[in-house]
Every structure is written in structure tokens, then in C-alpha cells.
Amino acid sequence: MKAVMVSAFGGPEVLAVVDLPDPHPAAGQVSITTEAIGVGGLDSLIRSGALANHGAAPGRILGSEVAGTVTEVGEGVDTAWAGRRVWALTGESGGYTEQAVVSAETLVPLPADLSAVDAVTLGSSAMVAHFALRHAHFARGESVLVRGAAGGIGVIAVQLAARAGAGAVAVTTSSAERGARLRKLGATHVLDRAGRGAQDAPAGYDVILDIVAGADLPSFFARLEPNGRMVAVGVMAGTPPADFGMEMVAAFRKSMSFATFSADTVPALEQRAATAELFTAASRGELVAVVHEELPLEQAVVAHQKMEAGEVFGRIVLTPSRR
Ligand SMILES: NC(=O)c1ccc[n+]([C@@H]2O[C@H](COP(=O)([O-])OP(=O)(O)OC[C@H]3O[C@@H](n4cnc5c(N)ncnc54)[C@H](OP(=O)(O)O)[C@@H]3O)[C@@H](O)[C@H]2O)c1
Structure with a gap:
């Protein structure tokens, strides 16, 4: 082979x-x-x-x-x-x-009408997006920001948040063309990588799903609403600044939460059940690979x-x- x-x-x-x-x-x-x-x-x-x-x-x-x-x-x-x-x-x-x-x-x-190509495109990315939103205790009506939305995990997170009735689904991405494609998947506000560019975007978010981390992580954390939750699932831009923890604690009056999420902490049976459900949703046309x-x-x-x-x-x- x-x-x-x-x-x-x-x-x-x-x-x-x-x-x-x-x-x-x-x-x-x-x-x-x-x-x-x-x-x-x-x-x-x-x-x-x-x-x-x-x-x-x-x-x-x-x-x-x-x-x-x-x-x-x-x-x-x-x-x-x-x-x-x-x-x-x-x-x-x-x-x-x-x-x-x-x-x-x-x-x-695999459902009969789901191609192998679509299955691996959704697969672990969809499963991670699903459990990360659950880890963030995302609820219908809440505003969500997906940071790094144009990647494998992001394009599904946007769809899942929109499908679950998010009040707003903002995204960060590197081009207007990508922004337009993300809007078709359910994004309501398109921001650039630094989080600028949409005047009508919410001032704060209930949930931030972060696939990027890096030096800008604290400036996005600061955009959480009181009781807001940021869940970090990826490190595409590297690790956050060393004093990020200090900034978090200093902002304690807003009762914000920062959590990491790894699918490795989800029992295999739950991973399989969620993936099977996501595949079924895709085979019904409710999710796009x-x-x-x-x-x-x-x-x-x-x-x-x-x-x-x-x-x-x-x-x-x-x-x-x-x-
Ligand atoms: N938590 C888990 O269980 C789990 C499981 C699998 C993978 N992961 C992690 O998830 C990450 C990969 O996710 P993915 O497959 O969705 O990634 P991906 O497909 O490579 O896309 C991530 C997106 O982030 C943006 N991006 C990339 N570098 C950036 C930077 N330096 N600054 C700002 N934005 C940047 C890009 O979009 P734009 O160019 O449009 O901005 C890119 O499309 C990795 O860190 C991996 O370790 C976690």
C-alpha cells in the first residue's frame, strides 16, 4: 500500500x-x-x-x-x-x-447517501465543533463569535450555531470573499482577523469559540458579555501571551469564563453517537460539508x-x- x-x-x-x-x-x-x-x-x-x-x-x-x-x-x-x-x-x-x-x-x-469525501470533511471537525459549543453551554438566542471560522472546525461551528438558533453568529476571517461564503453558511456578521470591520456587529458575545489563540486572544476575551464563555479549541496562531491569566483575573467583575476543550476528553461512545447524528443531519441536507x-x-x-x-x-x- x-x-x-x-x-x-x-x-x-x-x-x-x-x-x-x-x-x-x-x-x-x-x-x-x-x-x-x-x-x-x-x-x-x-x-x-x-x-x-x-x-x-x-x-x-x-x-x-x-x-x-x-x-x-x-x-x-x-x-x-x-x-x-x-x-x-x-x-x-x-x-x-x-x-x-x-x-x-x-x-x-456512513449513511447510504453520504459520500466518503463529505464524511472526512465533516468527521472530527463537526464533532469538535458540536462538543465545543456544548462545553460553552451555548443556548438558543445567545450571540456567538467563531474566531478562525474559515477552517474545518469553523465552517461547521457557524452552521451548528445558526441552526441551533443563535441570536447572532459573528466570524473572523481574512477576506471579504470568505466572509461572503461564511454568510451563506449562517454567519450574520463578518469581522477581520483583528475583530474589526462590521459596524453593526454585537459589542459583546455570550460565547466565543476560538480556534486561533495567539497574541490577540486577550483582546477577544475582553469582548465577552458578563457571564460570557470563551472556549479555546485550537492554536493556529500559537500560544497566548504569558500574562493572559493575569488579565483574566483582573476582569473578574464580569464573571467571564475561559475554558479549553479537547475531543480527547469525550468518551468514545459519545463521540461516535454525536458523529453519527451529524452525518445523518448532513445526509438530510441540514449541514454542508x-x-x-x-x-x-x-x-x-x-x-x-x-x-x-x-x-x-x-x-x-x-x-x-x-x-
Ligand atoms: N480541540 C480539539 O479537540 C481539536 C481537534 C482537532 C484539531 N484541533 C485544533 O484545531 C486547530 C485546527 O482547526 P481547523 O482544522 O479548523 O484549522 P484550519 O482549517 O487550518 O483553519 C483555521 C482558520 O484559522 C484562520 N487562521 C489561521 N492562522 C491564523 C492566524 N495566524 N491568525 C488568525 N487566523 C488564523 C484561517 O482563516 P482565515 O485565513 O480566514 O482567517 C484558517 O482557515 C489546530 O490548532 C488543532 O490543534 C483541536
Whole structure:
């Protein structure tokens, strides 16, 4: 099988296409012939070495989610999975491959009318957006700001907030063209990356979903309404300033909350149930999978170059030639 490995931490060029023997599932695992492979901001961070202290290491197959058909089941796994079209998280074994070996615990069956490409585009991003909004205790009628809305997680967060009856759904993004696309997904106010540019935008927000972090995080935190909640789910612009905690405490009279959220803290069963529901919603046309582009697996380097260049709206999907 073809697979794409991180040969060393660095730029997109460190991604190497390699030939490996087809893997076989161990106990509790299944093997999937992949039809579509998700590419996300997390993959870039792992490739670059930014997450080196989170267990990511050179020499591993990159990627965290795939969709395709179960071709082999390991010991102890229900044989009814064989031949089924599924989506799965790949964990450490990686997803940029023609044949992925995954834990049977993460399998979610695909609705008949949901494509594998749409499944990996929604997949973990939709699940993270869903649980992050829940973590923020978002309620109907509240105002929401999605910071970093043009990415995989953001385009779904906007749709979920709008669908759940948010009073306003503001977004930050880097261009007016992206803003227009986000409006079609449910955004009501479009701000630039610094949070400027929409005179009619709410002065404060009940909920801020932050995918960006970085130096500007405190200035966005300051835009919370009293009792407002900011949930940080990503670090696209790096870590916040060292004195962010001091600023938060100094603003205590507004009873604002700052929380981080990682899907890793959600039990596997809940992740599967939520993902299955989100897939069903997409298959009914209630959620849109925003596919920026499909590229052959062998062009993973190009996919990462496009991410580095900030070209991607939604998600890029890799497709193996074996499918
Ligand atoms: N919490 C979890 O469980 C979980 C799970 C998976 C991933 N993640 C994290 O989520 C992040 C990736 O999310 P994603 O896949 O949605 O990312 P993404 O698709 O790469 O997009 C993020 C968006 O943020 C904006 N952005 C990028 N760099 C920026 C910067 N320096 N300043 C301001 N805006 C910037 C870009 O939009 P514009 O150009 O339009 O501004 C981009 O489209 C990573 O940090 C990853 O670690 C978290």
C-alpha cells in the first residue's frame, strides 16, 4: 500500500510517499480500504513539530481520520462490520494511507447517501465543533463569535450555531470573499482577523469559540458579555501571551469564563453517537460539508502547501488511487 509519512519535523516537503506491506488488524481493530482521507490544521501542527511534546513523532504515518470500506476485522470485533462503509479516527496508526488499521471503537457507519469525501470533511471537525459549543453551554438566542471560522472546525461551528438558533453568529476571517461564503453558511456578521470591520456587529458575545489563540486572544476575551464563555479549541496562531491569566483575573467583575476543550476528553461512545447524528443531519441536507479540494494521496505535500499558504476554505481531502 501507499502511505505518507513524516520523515522529519519541518515544512510540507518532509512528507514522504512510501510503499509498505498491507497491515492486518490486531485484536479490537479493523482494516479499512480508504476512499477519502481528512487533512486538517492538526496534521500541519504535527508535521511541523509544534506538537512534538504531545506524542507526535517523525517516522509515523500522518493523518487522523478516514472513510472507506472495512476489509478485515481483528479478533473480538463483530464480523458484521466486514464490508460496511464507515468513518473512523485512526489514532497513532495514521490515516494518509490506502489501508488504515483503526480501533473498532471509533467506527461510525456512513449513511447510504453520504459520500466518503463529505464524511472526512465533516468527521472530527463537526464533532469538535458540536462538543465545543456544548462545553460553552451555548443556548438558543445567545450571540456567538467563531474566531478562525474559515477552517474545518469553523465552517461547521457557524452552521451548528445558526441552526441551533443563535441570536447572532459573528466570524473572523481574512477576506471579504470568505466572509461572503461564511454568510451563506449562517454567519450574520463578518469581522477581520483583528475583530474589526462590521459596524453593526454585537459589542459583546455570550460565547466565543476560538480556534486561533495567539497574541490577540486577550483582546477577544475582553469582548465577552458578563457571564460570557470563551472556549479555546485550537492554536493556529500559537500560544497566548504569558500574562493572559493575569488579565483574566483582573476582569473578574464580569464573571467571564475561559475554558479549553479537547475531543480527547469525550468518551468514545459519545463521540461516535454525536458523529453519527451529524452525518445523518448532513445526509438530510441540514449541514454542508465544505470541501475545498480533492487531491490524490500522493499529493499530500501539495495539500500541506495549500494549508500553509492559507488557501484552504473548509478542508482538503486526499483520495487514494486504490479506491
Ligand atoms: N480541540 C480539539 O479537540 C481539536 C481537534 C482537532 C484539531 N484541533 C485544533 O484545531 C486547530 C485546527 O482547526 P481547523 O482544522 O479548523 O484549522 P484550519 O482549517 O487550518 O483553519 C483555521 C482558520 O484559522 C484562520 N487562521 C489561521 N492562522 C491564523 C492566524 N495566524 N491568525 C488568525 N487566523 C488564523 C484561517 O482563516 P482565515 O485565513 O480566514 O482567517 C484558517 O482557515 C489546530 O490548532 C488543532 O490543534 C483541536
